[in-house]
Amino acid sequence: MRIMQLDVNSIDFEPTEPEIKVHESTEKKKVSVKNALVLFTSIEKNDTEALASKAVKDAVEFAGKNKMTTIVLYPYAHLSSNLEEPQRSMNLYQYMVKEAQKSKLKIIAAPFGWTKALSLDIKGHPLAELSRNYSATAKVEKVQKGARKLDTSIVKKSDFAGLPETDHRIIGERLNLFSFQEVSPGMVYWHPNGNILLKELMSYIRQMNSDYGYEEIATPAFANIVLWHVSGHIDHYRENMYVINTDNDELALKPMNCPSTMLVYKSRKWSYRDMPIRFSDFDKLYRNEISGALSGLFRVRELTQDDAHVFVATDEQAEQELISILEMVKKLYGKFNLEYKAKLSTMPDSHLGDEKLWEKATNALKTALKKNGMEFEIKEKEGAFYGPKIDFDIKDSIGREWQCATIQLDYQLPQRFGLEYTGEDGKQHTPIVIHRVIYGSLERFIGVLTEHVQGKFPTWLAPVQVRVITISEHANKYAEGVYKKIRKDGIRAELDISDKTLDYKIREAQNQKIPYMLILGKKEVEGEKISVRSRSGKQKMGVTLDEFLSSIKSEISERKNEQLIT
Ligand SMILES: [Zn+2]
Structure with a gap:
């Protein structure tokens, strides 16, 4: 967008005839304005509402600083050889007028798409004539200059x-x-x-x-x-x-x-x-x-x-x-x-x-x-x-x-x-x-x-629903079998057969707010049973895997809030 900004003693214009097919409706009447900031505006390809807003904002600020009360917007195609097509150009021009009207200044808009008779009396101070160029490409160049390789400083949580x-x-x-x-x-x-x-x-x-x-x-x-x-x-x-x-x-x-x-x-x-x-x-x-x-x-x-x-x-x-x-x-x-x-x-x-x-x-x-x-x-x-x-x-x-x-x-x-x-x-x-x-x-x-339940999500929501924990390595094989079976039933489960102590394993699962721990040792292996421990610390021994599965599955499918096995 190119703008020629003029501080004038007076501007007179009169629409004579439509210049192009796309034009605003207006009266063929002479308009005379005294003491105004005139913006001769060429709207170029790729101009955006953001640019248009910026142009209007700059002009309003300039007028404010110089105690001017009137802005005249004037579509003027002769400042650029890269003009936007007429319909979009008119839309953007009208957008600028609307934006300008949001200020407290008096806004006069010359009609878009007309041949006009024009006379100007420009003031004599150094800032009376300014040319402004607004372009959408400035930002793009800045980005292209940026890093192409992953800079570790941007990988920051x-x-x-x-x-x-x-x-x-x-x-x-x-x-x-x-x-x-x-x-x-x-x-x-x-x-x-x-x-x-x-x-x-x-x-x-x-x-x-x-x-x-x-x-x-x-x-x-x-x-x-x-x-x-x-x-x-x-x-x-x-x-x-x-x-x-x-x-x-x-x-x-x-x-x-x-x-x-x-x-x-x-x-x-x-x-x-x-x-x-x-x-x-x-x-x-x-x-x-x-x-x-x-x-x-x-x-x-x-x-x-x-x-x-x-x-x-x-x-x-x-x-x-x-x-x-x-x-x-x-x-x-x-x-x-x-x-x-x-x-x-x-x-x-x-x-x-x-x-x-x-x-x-x-x-x-x-x-x-x-x-x-x-x-x-x-x-x-x-x-x-x-x-x-x-x-x-x-x-x-x-x-x-x-x-x-x-x-x-x-x-x-x-x-x-x-x-x-x-x-x-x-x-x-x-x-x-x-x-x-x-x-x-x-x-x-x-x-x-998360704050309401402090991370203790009901079982149907809990990211991990069950953790299978072994007391000693004798139970590892049995534990793997149990783990596979419950995963197969669609339960989100994890297996901990590490050689950490039982207390440590339980504490870890509790910190993760996992609803159920299945604790497996020698007794469980021999009896083909499981011990179930809820995250609240209650424990039930001698449960069959089928009992546990049918209970947790109904807890999940009914989206129950309370834990069934306690
Ligand atoms: Zn809606």
């Missing part, structure tokens, strides 16, 4: 020294669940143990989703920026989005699944008989959280949600769905004995759509909460920009509350995406959509749960 013992980051390190690496700030490296938690939690909600009639979809991480213009995210959520410039386009990494789910809905025709339609997904999402807000698993930049969108035809259907979603929340949080608080967030200042629909949606959420006998408090003006929401907050080990489940009722996005279904009357109608997550961010949920 985040340091959690000094955190309390109860913090999920300390427990996570001890149980080898995950790490944070400095090359990916705010993003989780899941180790095998932590990845088991992620997978088991997903499989639990997947089963619940299927019971409640949800179908799972998956959509791309990237989408052209136009999608986010339609959804309104660019206007309301841009500061949290990662926008990526390619040769021809601007792409954004998805911070939410809603827009792409709208596209899946839109890809076929629906009838009122198909409703409600329930789409779930587990795609990774990307949100540019400021680094000061990052906090272990509680707030990350790359996250996984148990997201879902339910499309309904009528308000009655919406209410029914809200009631069953709240029922899912109760079941799921009950499973983990988690205490939660419901909060109803109302219309924010920056919102889409008319206030009557907002009121209707807010009331529907209230009714569903009341019908579920759930107490709630009101958070004024904290709804999403497209609809009111119910949030469920859970406490961490030091009493901070973290928002986990969220349910939003939305009349706006379906309208913006032109979604339709054929009603009973044969006519086309717009559905209502309910956005919902129950765990919320799986990362955050695992953080909260």
Whole structure:
């Protein structure tokens, strides 16, 4: 982007006729402005909104410093031989105008795509004429100059020294669940143990989703920026989005699944008989959280949600769905004995759509909460920009509350995406959509749960469920047989036939919070039995392997919280 910036006593322009097919509508009227900063602007190929914002910001700052009150934006193609094609150029120009209008200055914009009569009276001071060049390539060069070989200084884990013992980051390190690496700030490296938690939690909600009639979809991480213009995210959520410039386009990494789910809905025709339609997904999402807000698993930049969108035809259907979603929340949080608080967030200042629909949606959420006998408090003006929401907050080990489940009722996005279904009357109608997550961010949920149980996950979640331990080497062969058999039955087991003392082996398994130890010595080998020791220290001798297996398998498949064998 090239800009010629002029400090003028006066500028007069008058649109005479459209110069190109792509042009803004305007009146053929003379505009006269006194004492203004004029920006003659050529938009070049690969220019981005980020560059445009920067150009506007610089001009506004310059005007502020020099006590100027008016900026005139003026499309001017003659500063560059590398011009952007007209449509995109006009879009970016209009974006600049909008950005400039956010300042307190008076903004005048000459129309794009017109031949104009022009006269200028430029001031005589040294900074009255400045030329500025904004280019997207500067950053790329800097990266290319960087290291090509792995520099050991970048392979650095985040340091959690000094955190309390109860913090999920300390427990996570001890149980080898995950790490944070400095090359990916705010993003989780899941180790095998932590990845088991992620997978088991997903499989639990997947089963619940299927019971409640949800179908799972998956959509791309990237989408052209136009999608986010339609959804309104660019206007309301841009500061949290990662926008990526390619040769021809601007792409954004998805911070939410809603827009792409709208596209899946839109890809076929629906009838009122198909409703409600329930789409779930587990795609990774990307949100540019400021680094000061990052906090272990509680707030990350790359996250996984148990997201879902339910499309309904009528308000009655919406209410029914809200009631069953709240029922899912109760079941799921009950499973983990988690205490939660419901909060109803109302219309924010920056919102889409008319206030009557907002009121209707807010009331529907209230009714569903009341019908579920759930107490709630009101958070004024904290709804999403497209609809009111119910949030469920859970406490961490030091009493901070973290928002986990969220349910939003939305009349706006379906309208913006032109979604339709054929009603009973044969006519086309717009559905209502309910956005919902129950765990919320799986990362955050695992953080909260880890602190809640202090690493003692119920058996169905525990990364290692059983450790087979020998008292002496006489039992090694028998132990290997037991270990193989329980692994074959799908139990996550480990074998410890090292020559460490029994006490040491038990202590190690306890530190790892492994639910069961099978302790095998001479007596067990001879009687073809096992001794079972739970992590709470209770021991049961003379158990047959089949008894143990049938008991642990039902504990796991029923996702029991308490240990069955104690
Ligand atoms: Zn959504």
